[in-house]
């Protein structure tokens with residue numbers, strides 16, 4: 792499984808990385824975001840949505856667990872299942888998201904739904920360091936996510 796690490800020294804640097812990452816997305820990608828509270832997972836997701844010019848739109852599902860961002864060309868789902876157990880995620884409206892092969896899925900605390908998702912995913916582990924420093928460890932599982940990881944590393948080194 793390909794792996795890599797990228798350092799961030801500020802919120803702005805994480806947003807810039809999210810912006811470069813956004814340019815690699817074509818639709819159909821699945822990204823898991825792991826790491827403790829305050830590590831920067833949500834900052835990253837919002838940076839991706841902003842870079843793609845997407846607007847938040849209310850979904851039928853519980854809005855605190857899943858937010859949809861979209862425009863005419865693409866849909867991005869931001870899921871956050873913090874503290875949820877597997878048995879608690881039924882009937883939350885994930886079906887529609889899962890039926891759309893072009894949807895981009897970014898999931899914080901994804902374990903309760905991982906069995907519902909295709910195996911090809913990029914895992915991003917946000918590790919807290921001193922002050923505003925973060926280490927983002929990447930691991931890819933599958934063809935689509937391998938390409939994403941490679942593209943992100945190239946972009947991060949520019």
Ligand SMILES: Nc1ncnc2c1ncn2[C@@H]1O[C@H](COP(=O)(O)OP(=O)(O)O)[C@@H](O)[C@H]1O
Nearest residue numbers: 799800801802805828829830831832833834923
């Ligand atoms: N390098 C960094 N990258 C991202 N966020 C950072 C960084 N340094 C400090 N921060 C701050 O840390 C917090 C991260 O919050 P958030 O993204 O909601 O965390 P999480 O979703 O992982 O719980 C924000 O207040 C942000 O301003």
Ligand SMILES: [Mg+2]
Nearest residue numbers: 832833871899
């Ligand atoms: Mg968060």
